[in-house]
Amino acid sequence: xxxxxxxxxxxEVTIFLDTKLDGYLADADYFIYPIDGYNSPIVNRIFTPxxxxxxxxxxxxxxxxxxxxxxxxxxxxxxxxxxxxxxDIEYRRPSDNNLQSSVYQVICSAPFGLYSVSNx
Numbered sequence: 798x799x800x801x802x803x804x805x806x807x808x809e810v811t812i813f814l815d816t817k818l819d820g821y822l823a824d825a826d827y828f829i830y831p832i833d834g835y836n837s838p839i840v841n842r843i844f845t846p847x848x849x850x851x852x853x854x855x856x857x858x859x860x861x862x863x864x865x866x867x868x869x870x871x872x873x874x875x876x877x878x879x880x881x882x883x884x885d886i887e888y889r890r891p892s893d894n895n896l897q898s899s900v901y902q903v904i905c906s907a908p909f910g911l912y913s914v915s916n917x
Contacts, residue, residue: 800901805908806878807871812901814838814858814866818891822864825889832896838888840868841898846880846905858886872905879905 804810816838817823827836835857843851858866868886872878882903890897 800899801904802901803904803906804872806876806905807874809869809871810882810903812840812858812868812884812886814868814886814888814899816864816866816888816891822862823891824863825891825894827889830889830894832887832889838866838886840870841885841887843870843885844883846878846882855887858888864891872903876907879907881905 802810802812815822816825832839833855835855837860838858839855840858842854845851856868858868860866866888872882882905884901884903886899886901888897888899889895
């Protein structure tokens, strides 16, 4: 199951991640078990509406507090930006440091109706 977020072209998307142990916010040990060299959860990849991968990934999430992280990115502008983006986040489970994945779907829709293409 994935979380679904809705935005418009050109907006800044914010993804939040919470990691828990027995229902309480907790961190895994990223200093002993980093992910791709990063000492925090990472955005592993972002698929665009054309099912291509965004460049410059993986990127680390920013730690807010124990067990709370976020990542921000800006959606492109124009009609080509409209569609669904898939954000794949990898993190370590606090209970055993095993790698986990969390998926977010970002739906980018036209702010004032449908975007269309015309050849007139």
